[in-house]
Structures are given as structure tokens and as C-alpha cells.
Amino acid sequence: MEFRKPIPLHSAIKLTMEHTPLLEVEEISLHDSYHRILAEPIIAKHNIPPFDRAPYDGFAIRSEDSAGASEQQRVTFQVVDHIGAGSVSSRTLGKGEAIRIMTGAAMPKQADAVVMLEQAKLSEAGDRFTIRKPFQQLENVSLKGEDAAAGKVLLEAGGLIHPGTIALLATLGYAKVKVARRPVVGIIATGSELLEIEEPLVDGKIRNSNEPMLQAQIARIGVPYRSYGKLKDQLDDCYNLIKQALSETDCLITTGGVSVGDYDYLPAIYEKLGAKVLFNKIAMRPGSVTTLAVLDGKLLFGLSGNPSACYTGFELFTRPALLKMMGANKPYLRHTQAKLSENFTKANPFMRFIRASITLAEGRARVAPAGFNKSNAVTSLAHADALIALPGGSRGFSEGDVVDVLLLGTEEGEREWNL
């Protein structure tokens, strides 16, 4: 029997990322860019805002004309023009003159302060108003470039494009934006025990839950996939299917078939393909059999057939690799720390990842296991929004211990981990 030497988690991640190719850059419409990865730094092409403007509805005045105004000695202004947002007044303000101005409108020439509507007492005809306090230069004025000065680097390449990013890109006139092409991921399930979802249960068999689960994990990072069904029993058929899938995709995921049991034939297929196996045993639970091979610069992830192990293997290795292919600068799951709300007294030489539920409500985060905790468990996956990471070693962990936690299903990630 084959003996496999487990490598530490961080070595497996390092090997994965070192062998992950970067995909080409393409230019797409801003309207299609949500959840893509920026492939260029974003520089302010002009000032934001591009001109001095009124942040409130009111009256643009020359501040010097307001000098000496008080409750007892109100100062009167004559309204000589009205401008809406988007319009520019052709008037140049003279002494004691004011221009009615809307939120967002450009400041008229000579005007250097805005009297808010509620600060003005309007005449009945609306052509005059009085104020009861002096206004300082630039009072109630949004200055050109105060949000961002022209030329400033506002976003670095590699960031996820989220709604706030899109607001900024639109403001700067990026109708098109450079992003990395998205990898196409192939999925192949193995295992003669697998039924289709719609099939009734048969003694000894279970339904294929890994494939739809992986499809959703892939969709969660905005990446398309192709399903190649299940591997057949004949080695040649398997070889041909994997060969075809590799030619049509950027990255291939298989589930199951990676143990050292008699019926697990992926290792033989890797050999026949000439793929280089980077690792096939990791000092972690679940998912110790997670395998990574590489052929012609393409990654072949061999994930466990056990649902929880498959899920964890994807999140720890495949997800960061796919994000790195797109140039993401934060490819790893978001990390935090939290207090354990349960004992894990049994020590384990391997690092453990426990599907968990995190509570953030009280300032200090707490995590609890999300239920039944075996590598073949599935219900806990449905209740997990985090993974607890317990380092391997000779000691257990107790309620109240502060432990590392990886968050699932958040937009924001981490540049690196120190697990």
C-alpha cells in the first residue's frame, strides 16, 4: 500500500498559489463589472468634485457682503438669478446680490459662500432675503477636489469590484473597465455510490451533493463552471473525459477517488496524464486527502468525496487559486478571532477546521460548532457561516479560548493568513 506523507497546511497553500497561473486581462462594460477583479489601478482622472459646488439648496453670495449681519441688524440680498443643478449662471455677482442655487450646482462667479434655505428669511415676492449672521469665506461650499484630487491613485489593481467601487468608476467616467478574464472551472464527480439528486435512495447509495455544492461555491466568487458528469468505471473512459475537460477549462475539480483505497483510481489517471502531483496528503482534518496536480499550467484539484471535506478543501485551496487567477489581492477567506463557546478536549496531531456559527453581536466574537462534526457530515454545512481553525498538536481547547476563525460568504478577503 502507498504511504503518503502529510504536508503542513501552509506548505500546501504555498504550493497551490505558486502553481496558479494568472489569466489574461479583458475590458468589459462597467455595467457588467460587479464582482469582477480590477486589473488596473484607478487614478482620479479629474478632481472629485470637478468644480466648487453647493452642498445644500440655498443662495450663493459673496461672503464679504454678509459682514456685520446680526439678529438686530439683518443684511439684505437681492436674488438676481436661479440656477438648478447642472446649470451654470452667466451672472457675475455684484455687491449685495445673490443667486438661488440648488444642491450640487456649480458656484457662480464671485460667489464664495452659500446661505442655506433655512438660514434665509425670504421676502414674499421671493426676490430678496435677509440673513442674521455673517458668512465666512467658503462656508457651505463643497470644494473642487475635496473628495479626491486629480491624479491620486484611488484603487489598486486586484480589488473586488463592489457597488461602492462602481460608484467611483462611474464618477470618473470609466464606461469600460479592465478586469481579469474569469477562469472556467470543470467539475467531475467520482464514486459509484452516487445517485442523481432526483433519484430515489437505494440501499448503499447516497445522492451527489458535492457537485451542486461546488457549483454554488464557485458561483459565490462569480466564476462560471462546466459540469462533466460522473466518472465511469473504466480507466480509459475516465482518462478520456478528464483529458477533454482539461482542454475545455482553466481548472478542473474532481470529487472523490483520491483516497488510497483499491477503488480510487485518480492517482493512476494523474500518472497516465503526465500530471505532476504537488501534494496528496495534508496535515488537516477534514480534507487530508485533498490532492493537487498540475498539467500544462492547469490545476487539477482532487477534493475529498466527503461533503465537509470537499467544502473545506475548496474554500482553503481552490477558492484562493481561482481568485488569484483573476489577480485578486485578497484571495483568502476573511480572518478573525473569536472565543470558543465549547470544549474540544481531544487533541489532534492534524490541524482541524470546524464548521461553525459566529456571533458578532457583543463586541467580542464568539464561535460555536454548527452541529455534527465529521468529515462526512452535511447538516453542519447548512448552518455554518465560519470555519474554526484549531492548530494541530498535543493539547485540546477549552471554552473561552481565543481561536482563529475564517468567515464564509463575505465579499472582503485577506491578503494572507498566518494560520
Place this chain on the structure above:
Amino acid sequence: MEFRKPIPLHSAIKLTMEHTPLLEVEEISLHDSYHRILAEPIIAKHNIPPFDRAPYDGFAIRSEDSAGASEQQRVTFQVVDHIGAGSVSSRTLGKGEAIRIMTGAAMPKQADAVVMLEQAKLSEAGDRFTIRKPFQQLENVSLKGEDAAAGKVLLEAGGLIHPGTIALLATLGYAKVKVARRPVVGIIATGSELLEIEEPLVDGKIRNSNEPMLQAQIARIGVPYRSYGKLKDQLDDCYNLIKQALSETDCLITTGGVSVGDYDYLPAIYEKLGAKVLFNKIAMRPGSVTTLAVLDGKLLFGLSGNPSACYTGFELFTRPALLKMMGANKPYLRHTQAKLSENFTKANPFMRFIRASITLAEGRARVAPAGFNKSNAVTSLAHADALIALPGGSRGFSEGDVVDVLLLGTEEGEREWNL
């Protein structure tokens, strides 16, 4: 001039949710269900796992036959059958007999323990092995129903369908799943200052960043939208466009045109439509002009034209309403608390929401403003992954104060807020 009385945030949220309709339920393929909302509770239709099975590769034995085994006095078993995962042995084990069994395979009749491969010393021919310790009843056996017993309610209606949910649904044979129909959201921008994204800047004008931003905010919760362009200057044209949009969508968002300035005509349109205005002033910044009207059971959100105010108004009011339409049980942004890393010494009578960046790395979360903080700011939106919520009142806030924080871009939400 119209005087508007601001209502507290919690009243505005309550009014919004009270007037939000629930949409019909539809049945869709599990493969299309990622990010939808469950419209039925999920009950274990059968035990998970559905039969006793081997969690490891090894040999199924009768535990009684292992009694007395030790290093000195190894006990020998005869391998009488091989079964792969998905197969069922036709053999009934006799005394001293064992069946080679793969991970996930059903336990053979009479077998009640599994000797892991590494616990067995195999004969050269592979037809016999010895063990050096006794095995207990059910040792290394995954029991039928240990993950979930048949009949147990596993998920309640209203939960977001994420990859872990899909794994569970597939396991239980839900090829189709009942979800709420998704609302179709219409977007109309107002403001004569607005240029298209691809247009060059003109004095006094800015580009329409709110519409693509809102499209992404809507896409972030998996909801489709229709764009109706910009409102024209003629009241009748506006009225007709809004009337048409309302007939084609479940919910309408307008941006801009909701202040009390002379050029803001949405209030007149609401009146002409016969829509009931639920609120048009909220004691919050930014977004105090956020307006909600309702007509024939459909919500018309009038969001501010200022980017940060528009963004915040969507996240606080429109997002939970859209999620509630789909029956979500956690429609509100995820809440946590964190230490302020900056002073906010100036008091504000209104509740403030500050675009922020949250750091989770050290066990206790810290938040810092994500940059320039005005309602018309846009760069801070691109750097924010959270909103700091500072209650209104007569005092400021200091570095180190623990404050409420709402997380942006997370799958998981809250059932309610206590802001």
C-alpha cells in the same frame, strides 16, 4: 416652503417593513437556487446517513470476534468479500470473517465494527489480516441518522440558500426547491446635472454614478432590475414614465429630486399618482431626504441624489424591503460592535452612518472611517466594508468608544436591529 418633520430611523424602518408585500412562491431547480430565499422549511425526509456505513477504508468485522486481541496474541480474520462504495455485500459474516469495505460503503449484515486499513496487518495474498486490539461494538461505524434523524426540521423557511444549504438539499433529494419569486426593481435617475458615464465632463455637471451603483447593490442580493433612464424636465413625461415603470416592476427606486428645492418635483408626482407618502424626512445623516411612498401595494423609494446618501438609503431601507418581499428571515445588514479608531467630537442631533473600514484581525473589532465623509462623497464608498452607526444626541464620540457597526457585503444578515 414645505416643512418636513423628521421621523426616527427605527420608525422609518418599521413603516417600510409594514408596507412591504410578500411575493408569490415558485418552484425552481436546485441548480438555480443559489442565493435565493427558502420558502419552505426543510425536513429530513430520511435519515442522514440513510444506512450504517464505514467512515474509513478498511475491513468490516463482527466486534465479538476481536475479543482478546493484543500485540502478543493477534487475532486473524479471513477476507471473504470486497465491497466498494455504493455496493452492498450479499454475504452475512460468519465467525472470524471480514469484508473489505470502502469509505462510505454500507455495513454488511452482522458486521458492527470497522478495522481501519492502517490497523490491520495484511497477509501477502491479501486474503487474511491480523489485528492487535479488540474492537468495540460500533467502533469506526457511521450510524444511520447520526447526522440528522428522519423527520427533524433542519432549516426554517426564510433562510438564504448558500452552498452548504445546497449540499443538504441535494442530500435529501430536493431536485426542486420552493423559493419566493424575486422582485423586479425599476431604477429611474433624476437630475439635470447628470451625464452618462461615457460623456466628457461639462462645467456644472457630473456623471450618473447612482444608477450603476444601485444596480450592483441590487445584484448583490441576487435581484433583477430594469433601468428606465432619466426623468425628463416635463412633469407629464415624468408622470408617464413612473406610471409605466410601476406597471412593469414590483418596486421602484428613484434617485434625486426628493429635496424641498424648487426643482425637485417628485413630491408633485407622488401626489398626481395618488401614492401615499409614508415618510419624507428621517432623523439620519446622510440620507435624511429618503422618501418612501406606496401605491397599490408597491413601494416607491425616493433616494437622495448624493452618492453616499443614496447608498446608505438603499442599504438601510430598500435592501431589507426587497429581502422581506422574498420572505427572508434575516433581511437586515449584519450587525456587530467595534472600537472607534478616531474621534467624532462634533455632536449631531441626527443619527449618523459613516462609511467605514473594519478590522477583525485581533479578536476585538476596530472601525475607522473609510475616508472623506460628506453625503456627496464617493471615494469613501469604494473603500467601505461597513457603516458605523452613531446615535444622534448632544455628545460626540471618542477614539476607543464601542459603537454599532453594520457590515456590507456579507451573505448572513440579522433578524432585527436595535439601533
